[in-house]
Amino acid sequence: MNEFWKKRRWPILGLAVILAAFGWLLFGGLDKNVIFFLTPAELLAKGPDAVDRPVRLGGQVKPGSVQWDEKSLDLRFVITDGAGDVAVHSTGSPPQMFRDGMGVVVEGRVGADSLFRASSLMIKHSNEYRAPAEGQRPQEMYRTLFKDQPK
Amino acid sequence: MHSIAHADPIATPSARWAWFGIFALLFLVFAQVTAVMISVPDRDMGHLQKIMYVHVPAAWTTFLAFFVVAICSLRVLFRGGERDDLLAASAAEVGAVFNALTLALGMMWGRPTWGVWWTWDARLTSTLVLLLIFIGYLSLRAFVDDPERRATWSAAVGVLGAINVPIVYMSVRWWRTLHQVQSAPSTLDPAYTLGLRLNAFAFLFVLIFLIRRRYEAAALLRAAEHADDARALGGR
Secondary structure: OHHHHHHHHHHHHHHHHHHHHHHHHHHOHHHHOOOOOEOHHHHHHHHHHHEOOOEEEEEEEOOOOOEEEOOOOEEEEEEEOOOOEEEEEEEOOOOOOOOOOOEEEEEEEEOOOOEEEEEEEEEEOOOOEOOOOOOOOOOOHHHHHOOOOOO | OOOOOOOOHHHOOOHHHHHHHHHHHHHHHHHHHHHHHHOOOEOOOEHHHHHHHHHHHHHHHHHHHHHHHHHHHHHHHHHOOHHHHHHHHHHHHHHHHHHHHHHHHHHHHHHHHOOOOOOOOHHHHHHHHHHHHHHHHHHHHHHOOOHHHHHHHHHHHHHHHHHHHHHHHHHHHHOOOOOOOOOOHHHEOHHHHHHHHHHHHHHHHHHHHHHHHHHHHHHHHHHHHHHHHHHHOOOO
16 A cells, blocks of 8 residues: 555646646636626626727627728627627728628627727638528628629 | 577567558548538538647546556566556656647637637647656656656556546536537437547547557667667677
8 A cells, every 4th residue: 555655746736736736627617717808798898897808798789780881991889799799990991701691709898888899800600500591602701802793 | 687689679660560550541541521511511610610620639638548558657666567557657748749739729729610729628638738747758758867667657657647547538528617518429420420439530540550659669669779788788
């Protein structure tokens, strides 16, 4: 018994430490610190506390809310999670998958006027990969930037 | 004691393994061509979906390689053993290459689809940490001269590093990330699933072949180390 412990002390202690760390990761409070973005409802719940602080906001592009001016690269849309809506203003060409209903994450600050000014715009794609339905063509907004766009 | 001619008979290069390597390479070509041919452009990302056939298998083989490191390292810690040590080192090295490949391919996929090469979400960050740990593992092995100490220390790091594998895998479910959760056959069109499965096997074969070749090389190096030791002790 004593011999056993002497020989295997370090591996066993090491394993115990590893298991403890793993348990802490799983059941500890880490999940609150590793959130990549807030949902619109979470951001709205912060109220004035959120104003003018750098934050990431994620949700879906509210269908019908997109206003895109391809001459000035001015993009306005609403991010929704069903429980709350936040209006977003962004400049620059959006990623090619940007469209109604797509998941997006924006980085920026929300102003006192409750408009979110985004400095960057990322797409959060779902885990679904499907062939398009017969005759379906994705609406690719960035194509409006090209003169010879196929209509 | 180890004899000077200690060339692990199991680790001797053989024609059978060379044929397996040729098979693995041909199967990889077949799987890639088939997957690209049978998959129509995805309704959201078009042809970019095809990066799935290299990025996802690379990630899976990374996990598998580090799982081998974990098993071999535990065996080293609890029973000792030269072969387990060498196999762990070989799997770690090949795994690190696939880990880097996963990150590089993921970045190439992320730029056109997400809009960014990189972002610090839990999935991307933990995958990078995994790579750094195993680069550390390989550096540690290079720095420690005494084979027995090298085996024990690197086994400890190997187990610690492999703990990160389930964390990387589950990160998209445990935490809110930019990276989407795992796809499943229910979220993929059948053609995409078939293409992915074919390439998963292709990458598996390549992984086995590379770990095997690395293990043969490691065993030869170890035999040379033993020969040096014997000479230093006055043998011939």
